[in-house]
Amino acid sequence: RDRGITHVLGIEARGFILGGAVATHLGAGFVPARKPGKLPWERVSQTYELEYGTDALECHRDGLPAGSRVLIVDDVLATGGTAEAAGRLAAGLGSEVVGWSFLLEIGALQGRTRLNGGSLLVLVSV
Template identity: 65%
Template sequence: MTAADLRAMVRDVPDFPQEGIVFKDLMPLIADPDGFRESIELLADWARPRRPDIVLGAEARGFIFGGALAYLLGCGFVPARKPGKLPWETVEATYQLEYGTDRLEMHADALKEGSRVIVLDDVLATGGTARAKIDLVERLGGVVVGALFVVELGFLHGRDRLDGYDVHSLISY
């Protein structure tokens, strides 16, 4: 299966979550056993040489890809969640989206000093979510060894906000 095959499984949803946005819906890819398996294998091929201790994913699709990737790599998974969803002491980061602002939280004890972390998400758009996760990792003493995405919307220049980090996407638009 090629990147073009995976790309064909991504559905465009116009005017979601607001008018003028074309949302890249990865649920058809996730629902396809071969497509999902291949996407996780390709993510793992890129991540494995970076020897991560942790995969960090934000809800919700970052949990789906991140949990499967962490399992395949034999490392831990740490969630970054919307405010108020974690039951322990947290650290937070506020960030800009292409259509507003949002916040993420992580448990304050989620990472050990020097943990090697792959920051993973389904889509790299403006880079706000990824940058927030990187800031959280570094605030907790972790080392970001890569930023990994299933889809990248290159026309939004999110990669620019991740300058200095090793960034990879399976599918680019």
């Protein structure tokens, strides 16, 4: 709460459940980040690399007003590619990522090294 979070960006799909609860607790707005073509309305997209190709995340263009202070939430931090793409989505809309939150981190994959800006909260690291 002391970080002035205005919006929570939840990554598909478990990030919706976790992020929605966090947003409610913080009194912040909730914005879903989904696979391409799943959201109605005007969207922005960010691609990212996978071990076996590429993928993308989208959110509504009007979901994060410029100047928003964003917490990104998902269930697992592995390589960090999806979370990094979510951060680029937020930054591309003029928002500041002030934190990252995950239930589980797979430490050997060093995903945290790809996350720029803000603090990182992980409940369990393996």
